[in-house]
Amino acid sequence: MTCSLPHTLIPGRPLPLGPSLRDGGLNFAVFSEHAERIELCLFDSGGARELRRLPMHGPDDGVFHGFLSEAGAGLVYGYRAHGEYRPEAGLRFNANKLLLDPYARDIVGRFRHSDEHHGFELGHPQGARSFDTRNNALSALKARVTDALPSAPGLANRPRHPVDRLLIYELHAKGFSQQWAAIDPALRGRFAALAEPAAIEHFQRLGVTTLCVLPLQWSLSEAALSQRQLSNYWGYNTLGFFALDPRFFARGSTAEAQREEFRQTIYRLHQAGIEVVLDVVFNHSAEGDEFGPTLSFRGLDNPSWYRLLGDDPSRYENHSGCGNTLRIEHPQVTQFVLDCLRYWVEQMGVDGFRFDLATALGRTSHGFDPRAAFFTALRQDPLLADVHLIAEPWDGGHDGYQVGRFPGRFLDWNDKYRDAMRGYWLGRPVSRGEFARRFAGSSDLFHHGHRRPTASVNFIAVHDGFTLNDLLSYAGKHNQANGEHNRDGHHHEISHNFGVEGNSDDALIRSRRRHCQRALLASLMLSQGTPMLLAGDEFGNSQGGNNNAYCQDNPTGWLDWPSADPELIAWLAELSALRRTEPLLRHPYWFESDHPAQHQAQARLRWLSPQGTAMQVSDWHDRDQRALACQLIAADQASPHLLLLFNPTEQAVSFKLGPLIWQLLLDSSHTAKPGTLAQGSLLAAPCSVLVLRASTSHLETEP
Known part of the structure; x- marks a missing residue:
């Protein structure tokens, strides 16, 4: 296949971005708002030898493109972007560095951190504003074209849990x-x-x-x-x-x-x-800060892909904590x-x-x-x-x-x-x-x-x-x-x-x-x-x-x-x-507060003290009391409602339950067995959560 590759690209389509199989060949499209020109670089199947450098057409609305006839899946390629290298203006084009297609489905090579992957010369007095002339193509990561995939199996019938x-x-x-x-x-x-x-x-x-x-x-x-x-x-x-x-x-x-x-x-x-x-x-890419390697986005169009500091575009906004931040606001x-x-x-x-x-x-x-x-x-x-x-x-x-x-x-x-x-x-x-x-x-x-x-x-x-x-x-x-x-x-x-x-x-x-x-x-x-x-x-x-x-x-x-x-x-x-x-316990709407009858059509929540009384403002601010109860009342008065008891202290706490008969559903401490009936009061073990259920048919009129 590689021997028959043409020496030129004919104009392609600017969309879709990335490589796409069509009309017996491959269409390539890559975005760069600031590049002067971009070359498509073709490699042998192992990515070890560069075979062609083909100038791409465009840009059309910021997209360089080209069509390669009689090419298909398995082709290994990368890009070289030509333009200004002015880090102080945010521009970091260096055509000596082979660039990975952001849309690559398959990546060829095993990356090793080395000096040649940087757009600047490590150790140079000008630091990250210097320019490195080494060609890193041999060890750079490349993309391999893959066959187009059909829709995922069972896509229409996948679970859709509410x-x-x-x-x-x-x-x-x-x-x-x-x-x-x-x-x-x-x-x-x-x-x-x-x-x-x-x-x-x-x-x-x-x-x-x-x-x-x-x-x-x-x-x-x-x-x-x-x-x-x-x-x-x-x-x-x-x-x-x-x-x-x-x-x-x-x-x-x-x-x-x-x-x-x-x-x-x-x-x-x-x-x-x-x-x-x-x-x-x-939020960021693996290229890191201004001292990181030039692998893809940085070399294709640094100021479009990344958020740069306004007072010093040679540096990156680092909201990710990983050196750079992708500029998602760019179209x-x-x-x-x-x-x-x-x-x-x-x-x-x-x-x-x-x-x-x-x-x-x-x-x-x-x-x-x-x-x-x-x-x-x-x-x-x-x-x-x-x-x-x-x-x-x-x-x-x-x-x-x-x-x-x-x-x-x-x-x-x-x-x-x-x-x-x-x-x-x-x-x-x-x-x-x-x-x-x-x-x-x-x-x-x-x-x-x-x-x-x-x-x-x-x-x-x-x-x-x-x-x-x-x-x-x-x-x-x-x-x-x-x-x-x-x-x-x-x-x-x-x-x-x-x-x-x-x-x-x-x-x-x-x-x-x-x-x-x-x-x-x-x-x-x-x-x-x-x-x-x-x-x-x-x-x-x-x-x-x-x-x-x-x-x-x-x-x-x-x-x-x-x-x-x-x-x-x-x-x-x-x-x-x-x-x-x-x-x-999985109510999807906001509970109504414990108010009079106009709220009876809504599920309600009542916060109670261990004494069984509704929590007052002073109770919420009482730092000496930590235990708490929560009553969940269903909108349907014929449905059961729940009582949850929380005791975070190191001592057992007695909760007043009132006249209702409650069935214990859960005791996180395993002190009481599920199914146990309780009335009047219930002792909650230290550091425990209890869940009880009662029928609202027994519920007395709320005050």
């Missing part, structure tokens, strides 16, 4: 199964393991509806990690946004085989009623992100996206704007109209904290919920009012603009931070293995070791940890909002106190299935089933 029934389970595709004996050894650590019978049975037992999988797109490890013989295990350093990371698929398999493995895994999960949300990183970058999302939905079959550091998506020249062009385009896109959209609603820039401000169907990670729940149960100065506000959907954050309580993604732990086990076992982080002298990771985690750092043989300490563990899980599953569970928390997984295991591709970062607690799994499964069977 938001009020979601239970999200966040996991790392490798770490989830790497140490699980129930998984076929050939599949351990691979994405395909998620659809193995043991995995599906586990998800279904827990009531999981939706997997949120850490990044699977093609990523690089940072130079500093490579120097320490570590890797970016989590993958939050994307370079190939349309390509799969081969780490999660059969070793040595082709891109076509990896894509099919991915699609079939999604299909099998869909058949089991389980959705897949992909964690995506559109072509917006189009790139939307094209990418559509690809993962239509051709790969995913059910939605969790956007890492999502505030960056809505940044404009005036700061964050929930009406930014990207959000507007996303909401009107017909293909993306019904997929899940989940925001990590902050970034590292000025005014980056935007919890509750994301538009439309977005669900927001709610870290205020996390901190309130941890603080309440671990004896920190978290008031009953703060606990109640977070438990009932965080109305101060979400009760506006037609948003519902389900917009709050509630969690106790996520991949970034302590596991549930570790926040009950460590007072401080232990990240020495990361090689950063324990300076990395969150410095102010709310945690409690109960007197001993790490594992303990003390029966009392173990009991107290176990009670708090179950109380926290119960709070998560009973709260209004959308619950999210960190993989492994259902069985007590530990990372040895490492709260930033992003570079630990080893047993620290892998789930410790051999040490799993089967009793905790069984108990959490029962708790999840309780949430599913009791509509009041």
